Amino acid sequence: MMGNENANQMNFFSEMSEYQITAREFFSTVLLDSLYRNFGFNDILISYFDTHGNFLSWTNRSGALLDYEGHPYRRFMENDVVRYRIYIEAVRDHLTYFNVEPRLYKATDVIGEKDYENSPYVRFLEENFRKHYSVTLAFGINAYIQAAFFKSREDGDFTEQEIEELKEIYVYVANSYKNFKKYEQAKIIANIQSEIIASGEKAFLVTDDFTHVMSYNKTAQQYLADILGEAMVEHIDSSTPCSWLPFLLGGEEDVQAEDRVQTRVIKNYIFKIYTYDQTYSNGIIDRYHWITISKKKEQSASVSPVPKSISANGESLLTHAEQRVAELMCQGLTYKAIADELVVSYHTVKKHVQNIYSKCGINSRYELYKWMEDQAQE
The missing domain is CATH 3.30.450.40 (GAF domain)
Known part of the structure; x- marks a missing residue:
């Protein structure tokens, strides 16, 4: 038996x-x-x-x-x-x-x-x-x-x-x-990390919706230690809820619409919080956040002079396809999600992003977000 x-x-x-x-x-x-x-x-x-x-x-x-x-x-x-x-x-x-x-x-x-x-x-x-x-x-x-x-x-x-x-x-x-x-999350995190790295961000962490830190890099750890102290961040365990993460993510009053990027500034650091939803046929949605961190002074030093949305000959700086990709990036969508939304290949999206960065004189999503904000105000 x-x-x-x-x-x-x-x-x-x-x-x-x-x-x-x-x-x-x-x-x-x-x-x-x-x-x-x-x-x-x-x-x-x-x-x-x-x-x-x-x-x-x-x-x-x-x-x-x-x-x-x-x-x-x-x-x-x-x-x-x-x-x-x-x-x-x-x-x-x-x-x-x-x-x-x-x-x-x-x-x-x-x-x-x-x-x-x-x-x-x-x-x-x-x-x-x-x-x-x-x-x-x-x-x-x-x-x-x-x-x-x-x-x-x-x-x-x-x-x-x-x-x-x-x-x-x-x-x-x-x-x-x-x-x-664990197997599923490893694939999701790998996709998010590759996209963050491709976008040129220097410091990032990936979390789920229940304050588990799933991944982070050394620069992000250094920035967090500067904000919270070494003792608070030296023991990050993906299986244990992180006590200080709600402080970074903010309370309910700080949450914007789900399709918008959240921005928080803490001790001269800029946090950009994006969402990634893993959906299932049974109706369940597992939500992840990927967070990029940058110093304010680094942004002001690194951002190139912002070009106008209209070129010298009066035409739009970005093509229609590039403009749509830029909008979806600012909503926090991953490259794969953008490809699915526009019904194009992943590599086509990456090519559009390269063109956008080159035309706008920028190097990251944060700079693109600021660039788009500036265009909206003109």
């Missing part, structure tokens, strides 16, 4: 390792099929929420169902005490995709056996899935992904042995998901 369990575990890890290399999303029907093949659990529903607890969609082995006005969950969501408990505790514990400690919620424990039979929760399970009992596993940022394992009334509630098995499955899934996120 133990040998079979070990074999199932190894098969699951092997399948998920191969899957994560090409997968666009981890929690999908592929995962459900693997759980069925290796552990025998067939009745599973994956539900997706945003990081504020709002419902987005759900998936079972039959496929996905995005939220819409008549979605079955809409009529029930206000009475979903299991989900409410999961969300409150996830926020309290700062749950992220790095967590591998089992987080299981047996419905009869959350609601109480005395009230369970007459609860809206049971009616919801019976009406939509013909099931009676559930254990929900919570994953991701603020538990924005939950996998509910179902059983029928005839099969009875989950036993202690089954709960222990689900705890082991949680660890298998959580570790696979963590590896998937």
